[in-house]
Each structure stands twice: as structure tokens, then as C-alpha cells.
Amino acid sequence: MPASRSADVPGARSADVPAEFGSDWHDPVTAAPPVERPSAKSCEVTLAEAQFRDFTPYTGTYTPPPGCGDRWSKVVLRLEGKVKGRQFDRLGYVHVGGVEILRTSTPEPSPDGIEWSVETDVTRYSDTFRRSQDVEMLIGNVVDDTYTGVLDVKATLTFYAGRPPAVTPDRVLTLKDGTLTTPRNSERVIAEVYATGSGGGCEEVWYLTVPDAAPYSCKAGDGPYREVQIKVDGRLAGIAEPFPTVWTGGWSNPFLWYVIPAPRAFAVRPVEYDLTPFAGLLNDGRPHRIDVSVVGVPEGQTGWSLPVNVLVRQDARRAHVSGALVRAEAGDLADSVTYTPGAQNRVDATGRHRLTVAGYLDTSHGRVLTTVGRRLANTSAHRWTEGENTDGLEATWTDDEVVTVDGPGPATTTRTRRTYTMDGTTTLGADDRLRTVLTLGDRATVTEESGVRTITWSRFDDTYTGDAAYTTGVPREQRHAVATTSERYRRHGSAGCYDRTLVTVQGTLTRDRARC
Numbered sequence: 001m002p003a004s005r006s007a008d009v010p011g012a013r014s015a016d017v018p019a020e021f022g023s024d025w026h027d028p029v030t031a032a033p034p035v036e037r038p039s040a041k042s043c044e045v046t047l048a049e050a051q052f053r054d055f056t057p058y059t060g061t062y063t064p065p066p067g068c069g070d071r072w073s074k075v076v077l078r079l080e081g082k083v084k085g086r087q088f089d090r091l092g093y094v095h096v097g098g099v100e101i102l103r104t105s106t107p108e109p110s111p112d113g114i115e116w117s118v119e120t121d122v123t124r125y126s127d128t129f130r131r132s133q134d135v136e137m138l139i140g141n142v143v144d145d146t147y148t149g150v151l152d153v154k155a156t157l158t159f160y161a162g163r164p165p166a167v168t169p170d171r172v173l174t175l176k177d178g179t180l181t182t183p184r185n186s187e188r189v190i191a192e193v194y195a196t197g198s199g200g201g202c203e204e205v206w207y208l209t210v211p212d213a214a215p216y217s218c219k220a221g222d223g224p225y226r227e228v229q230i231k232v233d234g235r236l237a238g239i240a241e242p243f244p245t246v247w248t249g250g251w252s253n254p255f256l257w258y259v260i261p262a263p264r265a266f267a268v269r270p271v272e273y274d275l276t277p278f279a280g281l282l283n284d285g286r287p288h289r290i291d292v293s294v295v296g297v298p299e300g301q302t303g304w305s306l307p308v309n310v311l312v313r314q315d316a317r318r319a320h321v322s323g324a325l326v327r328a329e330a331g332d333l334a335d336s337v338t339y340t341p342g343a344q345n346r347v348d349a350t351g352r353h354r355l356t357v358a359g360y361l362d363t364s365h366g367r368v369l370t371t372v373g374r375r376l377a378n379t380s381a382h383r384w385t386e387g388e389n390t391d392g393l394e395a396t397w398t399d400d401e402v403v404t405v406d407g408p409g410p411a412t413t414t415r416t417r418r419t420y421t422m423d424g425t426t427t428l429g430a431d432d433r434l435r436t437v438l439t440l441g442d443r444a445t446v447t448e449e450s451g452v453r454t455i456t457w458s459r460f461d462d463t464y465t466g467d468a469a470y471t472t473g474v475p476r477e478q479r480h481a482v483a484t485t486s487e488r489y490r491r492h493g494s495a496g497c498y499d500r501t502l503v504t505v506q507g508t509l510t511r512d513r514a515r516c
Contacts, residue, residue, distance in 0.1 A: 018506045021470075021481040024112035025507025026259045030266065031489035031500040032462070035076050035119045038160045043068040045157045047077075047094065048137040052151040057138035062096055062129070065159050070130045073162030077102055077122045080154045084113025086476075087149025089248040089257075091198050092139030093307075094155055098174045099128045100307045102155075103194040103268040105247050106139060107261060108254050109149050110507075111476075118266045122157070124311060126164060127172045129157065169311035179287035180310055182279070184320045187363050188313040189279050192270035193292055195228045195242050196305050203303025206296070207244045207395055207422065208382060210347045214339045216384060220298050223337035224380055224395075225351035227295040228306070230273050232281070233288050236330050238273030239355045241376050241399040242294070244422055246440065252426055253436040255468040255483040259504045263442040263462045263487075270309070274403050276370040277359030280323025295333070317364035327358035327371070344383050344390070351378040368407035375400045392425035410451035419443045428472065435469035446493075458493030482506055492516075 043065035050058035064070065077094070079102065087109055094102040101122050107114060139151050169190070171183060182189060197203040202218035209220035230238040246262035248254065257265070275282070282288055292306045315321050331354040340346040358371040380395035399418040404411055424438030442462040448455045468483035488501045497516035504510060 017508045017510060019482075021255060021258075021479070021483070021507050024110045025114075026504065026509045027114050028107040028116040028259055028261060028266075029502060029509065030261060031487040031502045033489070033491070033498050033500070035074075035121050037076060037158075038073050038162060040073060041068060041161045043159045043161075045159070047096065047135050047155040047157055049154045050137065052090075052092075052139045052141040052153065053143040055138070055140040057136050060135045062133045062135045064130060064132065068159045068161045071162075071164050072123065072126055072129075072159045073164060074121065074160045075123045075126060075129060076158045076160075077120050078156050078158065079104060079118040080115070081106065081117070082113060082115040082152045083107075083109040083149040085109060085111060085148035085150075087141070087147050087151070089254075090139050090141050090151065091196065091247070091305075093137070093194075095136040096125070097128045097131070097133030099125055099172055099309055100194050101125050101128075103196060103270075103305075103307075104139075105265050105268075106151060107248050107266075108258065110258070116266070120267050123165065124169055125172050125309075126168055127170060129159075170314045171312040173310040173312060175290055175308050175310075176287070178289060178291065180282065180290045181285070181287045182282045182310070182312055183314050184283045184285050185315045185318045186279050186283055186312045187276075187315045187321055187361055187368070189275040189282060190311040191230055191238070191273045191275050191290070192309050192311065193228060193230065193273070194268055194270045194305065194307050195240075195292075195294070196245060196268055197226075197242065197294075197303055198247070198305060199303050201301075201303045203297060203301065204247070205250070206242075206303075207380065208391075208393060210382065211337050211339055214341075214345060214347055216345070217388060220296065220301075222296060222335060223347060223349050224382070225296045225335045225337075225349060225378055227333070227351070227353060227376060228271050229293055229295060230275075231289075231291040231293075232275065232278050234291070235328060236355060237275055237278055237328075237357060238372075239330075239353055239374055239376055240271040240273065241378065241397045241418070241420065242271065243269070243442070244395070244397065244420055246422075251424060251436050251438055252434065253468050253470070255470055255481045256436060256438065256466040256485060258483070258507055259509065260464065260466075260485045260487045260502055262440055262464055274370070274372045275310075276361075277325055277327075277357040277372060279321070279361055280359055281325055283321055283323070296335075315363050321361050321363055323359060323361035325357070325359040326369075327356060329357075330355045344385055347380075347382045349378070349380045349382075352376065363407070366408040368405060371402075371404045371406070373402045389428045390425065394423045396421050412455075413449045415445075415447045415449075417445045432472045432474075433469060434472050435467070437467045438465070440464040456494045458491060458495065461488075461490045463488050486511075
């Protein structure tokens with residue numbers, strides 16, 4: 001992280017802020033920090049360059065850069081895009097050698113056109129980048145007389161020469177026909193799932209779904225509880241809360257997102273599972289069944305994308321690392337939903353689940369026992385009136401994880417507490433004026449301990465707030481849209497400090513303040 005600093009970059013003067021949205025506004029921007037780049041020699045490779053008008057993927061070939069060796073201190077993926085006219089938000093991905101290295105969504109454009117960019121650290125996929133690979137990229141789109149926006153994008157990789165970080169995986173694997181075969185000397189196994197509810201159906205707004213008995217447009221049997229599970233050979237191996245992503249057309253009000261997107265909308269972060277307790281089972285050289293599913297989705301209903309990557313670190317001094325699973329204990333999944341009818345209908349939901357798994361490996365440096373405990377919880381209150389003219393949700397999700405590695409030397413424990421929040425209401429008045437007021441939170445606290453000593457710690461908080469209104473049922477130029485939006489992104493910890501705030505009014509950036 002950058003060193004502590006304080007700066008206030010002034011935005012537009014009050015006289016420069018329009019009374020309402022026009023045909024152009026500030027390009028999309030987020031308060032998140034840019035990826036830190038080393039000062040070492042670098043090489044850039046273009047992965048894809050395409051214009052997306054339909055659902056035809058771009059295909060090409062990736063070749064490793066010739067001038068930066070095959071070991072890198074960092075690899076950065078950058079996506080640049082531009083679009084103009086009228087278009088919905090669209091979901092996309094980039095695959096290299098079948099490995100998903102980016103899942104993204106697009107901003108909705110102004111008539112005059114916008115440009116945006118996304119950067120992510122993809123160093124963990126270095127094993128994939130060492131060989132020539134097929135590339136596939138798709139941002140599915142529809143272009144016609146009404147929706148005119150063509151998505152013009154370019155994706156590049158920049159490689160920085162130098163010693164790789166110690167935590168860089170040795171292998172990056174994908175599933176083959178739903179099975180995984182790991183190297184027989186694997187000593188750490190991490191699965192990541194780019195879990196997204198999307199596609200335009202109700203699973204895109206799964207957090208708003210209600211039980212079948214309630215009169216609402218999005219029903220889902222038992223209500224809004226969702227949980228992403230991973231199983232190894234039919235045995236539950238990991239549980240996680242999905243992040244409640246809001247895409248740039250979300251909450252029936254695109255004016256909320258024209259400049260500042262919701263957290264994670266442009267760069268979806270995968271759900272991660274530490275499968276090391278199962279490594280003793282996986283290391284037999286045979287394929288093992290891996291199943292990923294979402295609890296709560298009505299049977300037979302689609303709407304979730306669940307691509308899986310598996311990151312493996314190997315024991316360089318052993319051809320085969322043996323071991324065993326010694327504990328797999330899941331609590332009962334508690335999912336309670338109460339529907340209360342009335343002038344204001346209400347659905348109150350709570351959900352809880354816990355899982356503990358443990359397994360040992362006999363490595364070249366001794367026996368290592370890994371224990372992974374995870375506890376999930378969700379509470380939500382959804383209220384709406386007849387016709388959904390008023391529709392509101394207040395919800396909190398927590399995902400607490402403790403990973404303890406006990407081997408030769410002091411045991412290390414990593415504690416992660418993730419909290420996601422959503423508090424918003426959309427109201428449609430008698431004058432067809434639609435207003436949305438919304439706050440979103442993405443927070444996490446991580447500590448790493450060795451014995452009784454804290455080694456590292458960090459606290460992260462990404463908070464978005466928005467208040468936007470426009471007139472529905474009329475052409476764009478008659479909507480008289482207004483919006484005030486803001487984002488504050490804070491990260492503090494043993495590695496330093498980052499704190500940035502953005503504010504926009506009617507699509508004009510009025511504040512960009514950095515401080516620590």
C-alpha cells in the first residue's frame with residue numbers, strides 16, 4: 001500500500017454542475033486503489049481486442065512475452081473499454097487456457113460516449129501464463145435500432161520481471177468434465193469460484209426474492225437465502241456467502257451508477273475455499289468429482305455462473321505427499337422466512353450455517369494439520385407496497401473464516417471476517433417520478449497470528465451511497481434525472497493506509513479526496 005498521505009483534489013465548481021443529467025457525464029471511476037506496480041523491467045502482451053455486438057466470443061492465442069523471462073514479480077491485467085449511444089449493462093469474462101482470469105460487467109453509456117478501465121492483479125495465474133494458450137473473451141451484447149452501443153474493448157497483460165511472491169501457486173488447474181486431478185505432491189489447495197447471479201432473471205437480484213406465498217415479482221420458493229457450496233466426491237468441503245453484486249442497471253435506476261459503480265461490479269472477486277484438508281485424498285493421482293452449487297435457487301432455475309479455478313502449491317522435496325481427512329463437521333442449515341401481508345408487505349429472513357473440516361499431510365518438513373472453520377449468517381427485511389411502487393430492503397451478510405495450520409514450529413492462524421450490507425428503497429410516485437436511495441457496504445477484517453503474536457492485520461471498508469431520481473415512461477431527454485452518489489474506500493493495516501472519497505452530482509465529479 002502507498003505511504004500515508006493527505007490530498008484534496010477539487011472537483012467541479014458549483015456553477016459547473018448541471019441542474020440535471022445531460023447527454024454526457026464523467027467517465028466511470030472508482031475509489032479503489034490502482035494495482036501497485038514494481039519498478040522492474042516490464043513487458044506487455046495484448047490478450048484480446050474486439051468490438052462486441054452480439055454473443056460471439058473473441059478467440060485468439062496468447063504467447064508469453066519473450067523479454068521478461070518466465071518468472072514474474074507481478075502480472076497485471078488491464079481492460080480498457082469505450083461505448084456510446086444506448087446500451088444495457090453487460091457481463092463478460094476473459095479466459096486464458098480455460099482459466100478464468102477476469103469476470104466483469106460494463107457501465108451503461110452516455111449518448112456522447114464514455115471510456116473506462118479495470119485493473120486486477122493476476123500474478124496468482126503465472127503458471128498459466130508460462131505457456132502459449134488459447135484465449136477466449138466475451139461480453140455478450142445486443143445491438144439494434146434501439147440499443148446502439150457497441151462495446152469496444154482491449155485486454156492486456158503486463159509482466160514485471162523478478163522473484164515471484166512466496167505465495168504464488170505452482171499450478172493453476174481447471175476442472176475436466178467436473179473432475180479435478182491434482183499433482184500427487186500438493187501441499188496447499190485453494191479453489192476459487194467466480195460466483196455471479198446474472199442473466200436478467202430473478203437470480204440477478206436474488207437478495208430481493210420472496211417465498212411463493214408472497215405477492216412479489218421475484219419468487220424463489222424458500223426466499224432470499226443463498227449459499228455457494230463446494231463438494232469433493234459428494235462430501236461438503238466448503239461454504240461461502242455470495243457477494244450481493246449490484247450491476248450498473250440495478251435497483252431500477254441506472255443514474256445511480258453512471259459514474260461510480262457499485263462495489264465489485266467492474267471486477268468480480270471470486271469466492272475462495274481452502275481445500276487443503278482434502279489434499280491427502282486428492283493426492284492419489286486419480287480424478288475426483290468437484291461440484292459447486294448455490295443453495296436456495298429454485299429447482300430447475302438457471303441464473304448463476306460458477307466457473308472454478310484450483311490453485312496448488314507443491315512440496316518440491318516429495319514426489320507424493322500422503323495424508324488424510326480427519327474431521328468434516330457441518331451444522332444444520334438454518335433458513336427461516338416469515339411473510340407478513342398488509343398495506344406494506346414484509347418478508348423477514350434469517351439464515352445460518354457452519355462447517356469445520358480438518359486434515360493432515362506428511363510433508364517433507366513434517367506432519368502439517370490444516371483446520372478450516374467457516375460460519376455464515378444473513379438477516380434481511382424486505383418491504384413493499386401493492387404494485388411494488390415502494391420496494392425496500394435492509395440486509396446484512398457475514399462470512400467468518402478461521403484457518404489454522406499446525407506443523408513444525410508455532411501454529412499460524414488466519415482469521416477473516418467479511419461483512420456485506422445493503423440498505424435501500426425505491427419509490428415510484430403518482431407523478432411517475434422514480435427515486436432510489438441506497439447504501440452498500442463491502443467490509444473485511446483479516447489477522448494473521450503465529451502462536452500468540454499477530455504478524456499482519458488489515459481492515460477494509462468500501463461504502464457506496466446514492467440518491468437518484470428520474471421521470472419514467474418518457475424519452476431520455478424528458479427524464480429530468482438528478483443524482484448524488486459517493487464512494488469511500490478505506491484500507492488500514494500493518495502494510496500501510498489508503499483512504500479515498502469520490503462524490504458526483506448529476507454525473508459531474510465534484511470531489512476526489514485522498515487522505516490517511
